[in-house]
Amino acid sequence: MAFLEGKKALITGFASDRSIAAGIARAMHREGAELIFTYQGDKLEGRVREFAQSLGSDSVHALDVASDDDLAALTDAIRARHGHLDIAVHSIGFAPRDALQGRFIDNTSREAFGIAQDISAYSFAALARAVLPLMEGRQGAMLTLSYLGAERAVPRYNVMGPAKAALESTMRYLAADLGPDGIRVNAISAGPIKTLAAAGISGFRSMLSKAEGMSALKRNVTADEVGNVAAFLCSDLASGITGEVTYVDAGFRMMGFAEGGAGD
Ligand code: NAD
Numbered sequence: 001m002a003f004l005e006g007k008k009a010l011i012t013g014f015a016s017d018r019s020i021a022a023g024i025a026r027a028m029h030r031e032g033a034e035l036i037f038t039y040q041g042d043k044l045e046g047r048v049r050e051f052a053q054s055l056g057s058d059s060v061h062a063l064d065v066a067s068d069d070d071l072a073a074l075t076d077a078i079r080a081r082h083g084h085l086d087i088a089v090h091s092i093g094f095a096p097r098d099a100l101q102g103r104f105i106d107n108t109s110r111e112a113f114g115i116a117q118d119i120s121a122y123s124f125a126a127l128a129r130a131v132l133p134l135m136e137g138r139q140g141a142m143l144t145l146s147y148l149g150a151e152r153a154v155p156r157y158n159v160m161g162p163a164k165a166a167l168e169s170t171m172r173y174l175a176a177d178l179g180p181d182g183i184r185v186n187a188i189s190a191g192p193i194k195t196l197a198a199a200g201i202s203g204f205r206s207m208l209s210k211a212e213g214m215s216a217l218k219r220n221v222t223a224d225e226v227g228n229v230a231a232f233l234c235s236d237l238a239s240g241i242t243g244e245v246t247y248v249d250a251g252f253r254m255m256g257f258a259e260g261g262a263g264d
Contacts (some may be wrong), residue, residue: 002032003235008075008082009033010131011093011184012063012144014048015040018195020145021091022051023223027231029055031212033087036078039065040092074168078134085134087234090127090144093197093228094119095159104158114158121166126186128174140183143169145226146245148189148253156202175243184242186233191221191249214258216251230241 008026013021014037025035035057039048041064050062061077063070063164078085099112124144131142149157150164168187175185192198192207201207212220232238233246247253 002030002224003237004087005032006166007033007086007235008036008084009087009089009234010036010038010063010078010085011057011087011089011091012127014038014051015196016047017051018193018223019091020190020193020195020223020226021089022234023227024089024091024226024230025051025227026224026229027089028234031231031235033231034082035059036082036085037061038074040064041262045095050123059133059178068126068196073127075130075133077155078131082134084136085131086138086140088127088131088135089230090124090141090142092123093121093145093160093163095163095200096142100157100200101156101158104161107162108159110132112159113162116163117166119162120137120160121170121240124167125168125174128178132178132183135181135183138182139236139239139246140178140181141238142174142183142185143186143230143234145255146171146187146189147192148249150189160201171245172243179242184233184238185247186238186241188229188233189249189253190226191243191252193221193223193226195223203233211249211252213260214255215249215251219250221248221250 011025012036036059037052039045040060052060081159093115095111099107146164152170171187192211198204229248
């Protein structure tokens with residue numbers, strides 16, 4: 001039996017077929033979940049509806065996580081249409097483009113720092129608060145997407161580093177608060193994947209090739225590989241896991257250094 005049969009899953013953050021949210025949606029659909037989607041801004045609505053339809057869903061809702069009104073409307077819409085929710089996936093990140101180049105010390109304005117924290121970190125807490133009433137009495141699961149830049153200094157990831165650090169900490173506080181209600185909260189730290197958001201980081205192509213060379217598997221990961229782990233973490237198979245960051249990075253983080261560099 002598919003391991004998400006009977007589960008209702010909210011997927012945020014679809015922007016293209018390459019989005020990590022797309023990989024997560026494909027895996028959760030394959031495992032039997034009923035999917036609910038959100039889109040940010042009118043320009044993305046058509047694309048999200050088309051993708052949702054390809055996975056048997058016509059439940060598509062507007063959501064800008066900067067808007068408390070949007071979050072409240074989403075709660076009402078899901079309650080009216082689906083009654084409850086078992087899974088909420090937060091696959092959202094944003095920082096102003098000019099902060100994602102050059103040196104952190106030169107290009108991190110107060111404004112860029114605030115925006116990155118609000119949209120990329122606080123929004124997970126805001127989304128959790130919005131969907132919590134829909135998970136009452138269920139073995140709910142929430143999931144967010146992080147990156148190694150949360151814990152290590154990665155060139156040009158800059159202002160997103162502190163935002164992801166705050167996101168991972170937010171994930172742990174949510175897990176502690178919601179654990180007594182039987183709701184689990186986790187994060188996946190994914191290796192670099194060429195998506196629209198990633199294209200905003202200057203020199204992203206070199207990040208991809210460095211990650212490939214350094215990782216144990218000598219390749220990068222795909223959105224579908226992240227999706228498979230997301231489906232597992234949000235399923236009852238992972239009922240004993242909460243408050244954790246799981247690395248889906250082809251074995252990059254655990255390496256000390258790679259063979260084949262200067263001096264070999
Ligand atoms: P993507 O561009 O496909 O998705 C980013 C999504 O964030 C888009 O759908 C966009 O609409 C949404 N978003 C931005 N601001 C929003 C707002 N105010 N309200 C609602 N939605 C908003 O890129 P992706 O790489 O799939 O990113 C998904 C998540 O994965 C992000 O948190 C990103 O930081 C994280 N991540 C990405 C990589 C990578 O290399 N691609 C690696 C690790 C983690």
